[in-house]
Structures are given as C-alpha cells and as structure tokens.
Amino acid sequence: VPPVFAFLAVSPEATQLLLSLLIVFGSAKLLAEVCERFRQPGIVGAILAGVFIGPSCFGWIQPNDLLHALSELGVMFLLFRVGLEVKASEMLKVGGTAMLVATLGVVVPFLLGWGILALAGHRAIESIFMGAAMVATSVGITAQVLADKGLLAHRTAKIILAAAVIDDVLGLLVLAVVSSMAQGAIDYVGLTLTTSVAVLFVLAVAKYGTTAMSRILPRVRRNLRSQEAEFAIAMVFLFAMSLLAIYSGVAAIVGAFLAGMALAESVGQRVHDLAHGATELMVPFFLTGIGLQMNLAVFKDPGLLLLSLVILVAALLGKWIGCGAGAWSLGRLDAHRIGVGMAPRGEVGMVVAQIGLARGAIGQEVYAVAVFMAVATTIIAPPLLNQAYRGLAAPAPEDETTSFRLG
Amino acid sequence: VPPVFAFLAVSPEATQLLLSLLIVFGSAKLLAEVCERFRQPGIVGAILAGVFIGPSCFGWIQPNDLLHALSELGVMFLLFRVGLEVKASEMLKVGGTAMLVATLGVVVPFLLGWGILALAGHRAIESIFMGAAMVATSVGITAQVLADKGLLAHRTAKIILAAAVIDDVLGLLVLAVVSSMAQGAIDYVGLTLTTSVAVLFVLAVAKYGTTAMSRILPRVRRNLRSQEAEFAIAMVFLFAMSLLAIYSGVAAIVGAFLAGMALAESVGQRVHDLAHGATELMVPFFLTGIGLQMNLAVFKDPGLLLLSLVILVAALLGKWIGCGAGAWSLGRLDAHRIGVGMAPRGEVGMVVAQIGLARGAIGQEVYAVAVFMAVATTIIAPPLLNQAYRGLAAPAPEDETTSFRLG
Numbered sequence: 001v002p003p004v005f006a007f008l009a010v011s012p013e014a015t016q017l018l019l020s021l022l023i024v025f026g027s028a029k030l031l032a033e034v035c036e037r038f039r040q041p042g043i044v045g046a047i048l049a050g051v052f053i054g055p056s057c058f059g060w061i062q063p064n065d066l067l068h069a070l071s072e073l074g075v076m077f078l079l080f081r082v083g084l085e086v087k088a089s090e091m092l093k094v095g096g097t098a099m100l101v102a103t104l105g106v107v108v109p110f111l112l113g114w115g116i117l118a119l120a121g122h123r124a125i126e127s128i129f130m131g132a133a134m135v136a137t138s139v140g141i142t143a144q145v146l147a148d149k150g151l152l153a154h155r156t157a158k159i160i161l162a163a164a165v166i167d168d169v170l171g172l173l174v175l176a177v178v179s180s181m182a183q184g185a186i187d188y189v190g191l192t193l194t195t196s197v198a199v200l201f202v203l204a205v206a207k208y209g210t211t212a213m214s215r216i217l218p219r220v221r222r223n224l225r226s227q228e229a230e231f232a233i234a235m236v237f238l239f240a241m242s243l244l245a246i247y248s249g250v251a252a253i254v255g256a257f258l259a260g261m262a263l264a265e266s267v268g269q270r271v272h273d274l275a276h277g278a279t280e281l282m283v284p285f286f287l288t289g290i291g292l293q294m295n296l297a298v299f300k301d302p303g304l305l306l307l308s309l310v311i312l313v314a315a316l317l318g319k320w321i322g323c324g325a326g327a328w329s330l331g332r333l334d335a336h337r338i339g340v341g342m343a344p345r346g347e348v349g350m351v352v353a354q355i356g357l358a359r360g361a362i363g364q365e366v367y368a369v370a371v372f373m374a375v376a377t378t379i380i381a382p383p384l385l386n387q388a389y390r391g392l393a394a395p396a397p398e399d400e401t402t403s404f405r406l407g
Numbered sequence: 408v409p410p411v412f413a414f415l416a417v418s419p420e421a422t423q424l425l426l427s428l429l430i431v432f433g434s435a436k437l438l439a440e441v442c443e444r445f446r447q448p449g450i451v452g453a454i455l456a457g458v459f460i461g462p463s464c465f466g467w468i469q470p471n472d473l474l475h476a477l478s479e480l481g482v483m484f485l486l487f488r489v490g491l492e493v494k495a496s497e498m499l500k501v502g503g504t505a506m507l508v509a510t511l512g513v514v515v516p517f518l519l520g521w522g523i524l525a526l527a528g529h530r531a532i533e534s535i536f537m538g539a540a541m542v543a544t545s546v547g548i549t550a551q552v553l554a555d556k557g558l559l560a561h562r563t564a565k566i567i568l569a570a571a572v573i574d575d576v577l578g579l580l581v582l583a584v585v586s587s588m589a590q591g592a593i594d595y596v597g598l599t600l601t602t603s604v605a606v607l608f609v610l611a612v613a614k615y616g617t618t619a620m621s622r623i624l625p626r627v628r629r630n631l632r633s634q635e636a637e638f639a640i641a642m643v644f645l646f647a648m649s650l651l652a653i654y655s656g657v658a659a660i661v662g663a664f665l666a667g668m669a670l671a672e673s674v675g676q677r678v679h680d681l682a683h684g685a686t687e688l689m690v691p692f693f694l695t696g697i698g699l700q701m702n703l704a705v706f707k708d709p710g711l712l713l714l715s716l717v718i719l720v721a722a723l724l725g726k727w728i729g730c731g732a733g734a735w736s737l738g739r740l741d742a743h744r745i746g747v748g749m750a751p752r753g754e755v756g757m758v759v760a761q762i763g764l765a766r767g768a769i770g771q772e773v774y775a776v777a778v779f780m781a782v783a784t785t786i787i788a789p790p791l792l793n794q795a796y797r798g799l800a801a802p803a804p805e806d807e808t809t810s811f812r813l814g
Contacts, residue, residue, distance in 0.1 A: 013472070013475070013476075013479075014479050014653065014659050015650065015653050015659075017476050017479060017480075018646055018649050018650045018653070018659060019650060021646050022643065022646040022647055022650060025639075025642060025643060025646065026643045026646070026647075029633065029636075029639040029643065032633050033631055033632065033633045033636070036632040036633050037632060042633055042634070065420070065472060065473065066472065066473060066476050068420070069420075069424050069473050069476075072420075072421050072424060073424075148634060224440055225440065225443040225444060226436065226439050226440045226443050226449055227449070227555060228687055229436075229440070231684075231687055232432075232436040232687075235432060235688065236429065236432060236433045236436065239425055239428050239429040239432065239433070240429055242425050243422065243425045243426060243429060246421065246422050246425070252421050252425060273680045273681070273684060274680070274683060274684035274687055274688075275684060276681060276684060277638075277680060277681035277682060277683060277684020277685045278684045278685050278687075278688045280635055280638055280639075280681055280684075280685075281642065281681075281685045
C-alpha cells in the first residue's frame with residue numbers, strides 16, 4: 001500500500017489475502033492454459049505454477065495457513081464432486097479387482113523404496129519411511145484428469161477410484177506401522193482396532209449411504225423453507241462425513257468422496273452446479289499447494305539427484321507393475337491405464353515425508369527426495385494418462401449441463 | 408480425536424478446520440431455517456448463529472484468521488454476485504439521488520452519535536469516533552435481503568446500492584479524518600489526494616468498465632482452451648479489482664461490486680451459476696462472523712445498556728431520517744424503504760470501532776456500545792426491510808436459472 005493510502009486500508013490482512021489469491025489463482029490458470037495449448041492436462045500447469053511462485057523458485061508466495069486451508073478444501077470438494085458422479089453399487093462391483101490393484105500397488109512400491117534406500121546405505125527406519133511415502137496414491141490428480149476428459153464412467157476409472165480409496169486405508173495403516181516403529185514399539189491391538197474401524201466406516205457408507213440418503217433427503221427437502229436448502233444439506237453432510245472419516249482413521253478426502261457417492265442418486269443438478277462453482281474456485285489452491293512444497297535442493301547435489309531420479313523411476317514403475325499386475329485380467333491396455341492412473345503421489349506422499357521428518361525418522365535429504373518424488377510423479381502422470389486414454393471419445397464441450405468437467 | 412486414533416489423523420489442522428466449518432455453516436443454516444419458519448429473512452438467523460456459537464454465548468467458536476478470511480471472501484463474493492445483476496448505466500442514472508441519500512445518511516447519524524456521547528459526558532475524540540462508527544452502511548446485508556426477494560431490479564434497490572457505494576467512500580473519508588484527529592493533525596493534502604483517487608476509481612470503473620469488458624471478454628474467451636475459462640477470468644478480475652479498490656482507498660467489497668457490474672453484460676449464465684456456488688458456500692461465514700463479534704458485556708451495566716439502546720435508536724433513526732429525506736422526491740413509501748435499507752452497519756461499523764480501540768481513541772465501553780449498535784442494526788433491519796417491501800411480487804421459486812437468489 002502506498003504510504004498516503006495506508007491509513008485508509010482498513011484491513012491489511014484483506015490486502016495480503018487478495019494479493020495471494022490473485023497470484024496463486026491467476027498463475028495456476030495462466031499456466032494451465034499454456035499446458036492446454038501443448039495438448040497437456042491443465043492441472044500440470046497449475047502444479048508447475050506452485051513450483052514457480054513458491055519458495056523453491058521466485059518466492060512470491062510462502063505456504064501459509066490460509067492457503068493450506070483453501071488447499072484442503074479444494075481437494076475435499078474435488079473428491080466430493082467426483083463422488084457425486086459415481087454410483088456406490090458400481091464401485092462395490094469392482095471391489096475385488098480394486099482390492100488386488102490396491103494391495104499390489106502398495107506392496108511393490110514399498111519394497112522398491114525400502115530396497116533402494118537400503119542399498120544406498122541409509123538407516124533402516126529411513127529406508128522404511130521412504131517405502132511408506134511411495135505407497136499412497138493421490139486420487140485427486142487422476143480423478144481430475146479423468147473428469148476433464150469425461151471418462152469417470154469408464155470401467156478403469158471406477159477401479160482406479162475404488163483402488164485409491166482402499167489404497168488410502170492401506171497407506172494410513174502402513175504409515176501407522178512405520179510411525180510406531182519410529183517411536184519404538186508397535187501397538188498391535190490399537191492397529192487392529194483402528195484398521196477395523198476404518199474398514200467398517202468405508203464399507204458401511206459405501207453399502208448403505210446411498211439408500212439412507214435417498215430416503216432421508218427428499219423428506220428433509222420437502223420440509224425446508226430456506227433457499228438452496230438442498231445445497232446447504234449437501235455441504236453439512238460433506239463436512240460431517242469428512243470429519244467422521246478422520247475420526248474413523250481415514251483421510252478427510254475419503255469421507256468427502258463417500259459423501260458425494262452417497263448423495264449421487266438423490267441430489268438434483270442444482271447441487272452439482274453449485275458444488276462445481278466452489279470446486280472451480282478452490283481446486284487451483286490444492287494444485288499449486290503441491291507445487292509450493294517442491295524442494296529444488298535435490299538438484300544441487302549430484303548424488304542426491306541420482307537417488308531422486310532412481311526413486312522417481314521406482315515410484316512410477318512400482319505402481320505401473322503392481323497395479324498393472326493387479327488389473328491384468330482386464331487386458332493389457334486397461335492394466336496399463338490403471339498402472340499409470342495410480343502413479344501420482346501428490347499431497348499424500350508429502351504428508352508421510354513430513355511426518356517422518358517431524359518424528360526424526362528421516363533426515364532433510366531423504367525428505368527432499370520424497371517430496372521430489374511426490375511432486376514429480378504428480379506432474380508426470382497426467383500427460384501419460386492423457387496418452388493412455390487417447391482415442392476414447394470425450395463428451396462434446398458444449399454439453400455443459402450434463403457432462404462433468406473440472407479444472 | 409480419541410487417543411487410539413491420534414497417530415492416524417495426519418493433519419490436526421484439517422480436523423480443526425472441518426469442525427469449525429461444520430459448526431459455523433451448520434448452525435447458520437439451521438437458524439436461517441428457523442427464521443424462515445417465522446417468515447423472517449434467513450440472514451438474521453445466520454447472524455444470531457454467530458452470536459450463539461461465539462465467545463459472548465456458548466463459546467464453541469473463537470474468531471480466527473481462517474474464519475475471518477472466509478468471511479472476507481464471503482462478503483466479496485456476495486457483492487460480486489449482486490454487481491453481476493446490476494447494469495452500470497442504470498446505477499449512474501440514479502447517481503444524483505443516491506448522492507443526496509448517501510450524504511444526508513452520513514451527516515445525520517454522525518451528528519447524532521457525536522451529540523449523544525458528548526451529552527453523556529464522553530471525551531470529544533470518543534464522541535467523534537462513535538459518530539464515525541455510525542456512518543457507513545453494510546451494503547451486503549441489504550443486498551442479500553433484496554436479492555433473496557428478487558428485488559434487485561427495483562428502483563429503490565439501485566438507489567440503495569449506489570448510495571451504499573458512495574457511503575463507503577464518504578465513510579472511509581470520515582474515518583480518515585477522525586483517525587488523523589486521533590493522531591494529532593489532519594493531513595489535508597493527503598486527504599484530498601486519497602479522496603480524489605477513490606472517487607476517480609469508482610467513477611472510471613462504473614462508467615467505462617462495462618464497455619471495456621464487453622470488448623475484451625469475448626476476444627479473450629475465443630482464444631482460450633481451458634475449461635471454464637470464462638469463470639477463471641471473472642475470478643481473476645474480481646480479485647484484481649478488489650485489490651485495486653483497496654489501493655485506491657475504498658473497501659475491497661466496493662471493488663468486488665464494481666467488478667461484478669463491469670462483467671454484468673458480458674458473462675454467460677454459467678459464470679453466474681458457478682459464482683453463486685462459491686457465494687452460497689462462503690456467505691454464511693460472513694454473516695456468522697458479524698455475530699461472533701457481538702459483545703454482551705453491555706447488558707451487565709445498566710448505564711451502558713441505556714447508552715447502547717439510545718445509540719441503537721439513533722443509528723436506526725439517523726439513517727431513516729437522513730436517507731429518507733434524501734429520497735423524499737421518490738414518495739413516502741420508497742423514501743421509507745431506502746431509509747430502512749441503509750440502516751445495517753454490520754462489519755463496517757465494527758471495523759471503525761476496532762480502529763478507534765486500536766488507536767486508543769475510544770475505551771472498551773464505547774467499543775462495546777459501537778459493536779452492539781453494529782450487530783443490532785444488522786439484525787433489526789432485515790425484518791423491517793421485509794415489511795417495507797411486503798406485497799411486491801417475488802419471482803416464482805421454481806425459476807432458479809433466471810432469478811437471482813442468495814442465502
């Protein structure tokens with residue numbers, strides 16, 4: 001603020017807030033447009049925007065509480081919107097294949113990450129944490145690419161979504177195990193209990209959520225006088241389910257996805273449109289938020305760079321081989337699509353690395369490698385996914401009211 | 408989080424965030440519904456929700472940075488959405504009447520507030536600050552009520568909106584004068600400069616914004632490949648104009664309103680719908696945010712309570728008489744409507760009081776009186792407004808795509 005106006009700017013926080021919204025949102029949309037020009041998914045541009053404006057490059061924006069909150073809301077709304085497009089019954093139908101995809105997609109990258117760091121001479125706990133950071137898929141990224149291409153109804157999309165939810169439960173289980181290893185002892189009773197609660201929560205909502213909502217929602221809606229009451233109920237349900245998910249031991253975004261899925265068959269188009277508006281506004285903060293965390297320090301040390309690249313290749317191949325093998329029964333092309341679709345680690349890999357760093361289980365170097373792996377898989381997967389689905393018809397771009405478009 | 412799950416809840420901030428979103432949004436919508444049952448505007452319920460869950464009552468929620476940011480975004484989007492429904496040419500047409508309404512609506516409450524506190528034996532600077540806190544209208548509240556009733560196209564609605572924008576410039580000018588009085592000397596050159604910049608900014612955007620946007624937007628839109636590119640451009644424009652408004656010496660919400668107005672004739676229905684979704688999500692945080700600030704301390708001291716009630720009556724009568732006199736040429740009923748519509752002080756009155764407190768110009772007691780006045784006028788005005796417009800046809804509730812509905 002120029003000095004002469006200083007006493008009129010009644011809220012300096014508002015200025016700061018608006019400036020960071022403008023920079024983050026504007027740069028994300030600008031680079032997304034650039035990517036689209038090169039026929040690449042726009043979300044890659046948004047993540048790169050985060051790398052550029054963040055501390056590792058230009059340093060215009062520092063990660064802060066507000067951007068973090070908008071980012072959490074962004075990925076929550078993204079998964080909610082995806083859930084709204086998915087029928088629970090169809091998800092449960094692909095449950096067997098998804099279970100195999102998720103399990104092999106957890107085991108192979110974990111062993112690869114562990115093995116590579118052990119071979120490179122790192123401490124056991126550090127190697128194990130690296131494996132854990134390579135386990136969980138960032139379903140938001142793949143869901144966004146598939147949604148943009150209008151492919152959420154494709155068989156492989158359903159398997160990827162279901163596998164990513166299972167993956168999240170498995171990933172948090174792995175994290176719990178390695179976290180307690182870092183602290184000394186494993187609490188088997190506690191682990192069994194939390195896993196059971198998590199599995200029960202996911203299964204119960206997937207199985208009974210749709211029926212419950214289709215009974216409750218019309219009754220509630222009939223009796224409410226507020227405007228946009230259905231949207232308000234959907235939002236309260238979204239917040240409540242995300243919170244319940246955390247209390248049940250799974251990520252908030254899994255709760256958001258389940259909330260959307262439970263509402264999929266009972267809410268009207270109006271709720272889709274309004275939720276889409278909130279999503280459109282906040283998703284760029286999620287995508288740039290991933291880029292903001294990027295640490296380019298790995299490029300300064302040749303040894304570390306080599307390790308990072310090996311880990312990156314292992315992270316991509318681990319999911320490709322593990323998930324691809326799990327989906328082998330669907331044929332080579334669909335197995336390839338699923339193997340690529342499960343590759344982005346995004347925010348999930350970074351959270352694991354942050355926990356490892358906070359508990360002293362990993363050092364700054366391995367942390368930088370893990371973050372590099374998480375961001376790089378997230379940037380590399382969308383173009384590969386784009387390629388893997390090339391030729392599949394996307395809906396006409398005019399058909400805005402019925403097709404589902406994000407980004 | 409129950410202790411056994413503690414190590415699985417990967418982000419305690421996310422839990423805290425979700426819990427406060429659920430409580431704030433849920434209680435706002437619940438009490439809005441209760442108000443609708445009593446045929447009162449829902450926003451009164453949302454503000455009361457803030458009083459109940461806030462520190463002055465149950466204490467479930469403390470005002471914090473994130474809620475504050477959501478609240479700022481909420482009122483910004485609210486004004487943006489209102490701007491989208493208003494043609495700049497029509498606003499400029501009622502400019503003369505609006506100017507008279509705004510000026511008298513600033514002078515009368517200011518003199519009343521100053522006089523009452525001076526009579527009650529308060530210090531001169533404290534009395535002047537009280538007057539200043541009673542000056543500015545919270546346009547968001549009235550706009551929301553009128554929008555809910557589908558009355559934004561009514562002649563009085565346009566005058567209220569235009570007067571509220573002028574009011575904001577005058578209010579910030581008054582604040583600048585009393586602030587510099589609190590610090591000792593008035594910088595006349597600086598004041599003239601800032602006022603000129605503010606007036607120029609508002610007039611330039613109001614006069615040329617629509618034409619500029621209707622030339623630029625179609626061209627930009629034709630050349631962009633991103634999905635929902637028009638919405639992205641609208642958001643960037645919104646953030647940029649709000650920021651420019653602050654730099655020009657007016658409130659961010661005035662910039663948001665002008666941004667909406669400039670886009671009103673060039674964006675499609677899709678942008679309206681998406682912006683509406685973001686608005687619906689965030690406006691409850693603005694409304695409860697007002698209630699959260701409520702200080703019930705005034706009820707504990709009979710003398711303070713009496714002063715608060717006298718100031719409240721003066722705040723209501725001051726705008727009613729001042730703005731009503733300014734709009735007298737429109738006939739008694741419309742003058743009454745405008746006098747009532749300008750009454751809510753909301754967040755603007757509280758910001759003035761907070762600045763006065765921070766600069767040591769007013770004490771805790773006068774601060775509590777000012778906040779009470781700001782919240783109470785905001786709660787009392789909507790039902791009065793409801794009454795004043797009774798009988799005017801609202802659009803059919805089914806017609807969701809064309810009518811403009813908030814709340």
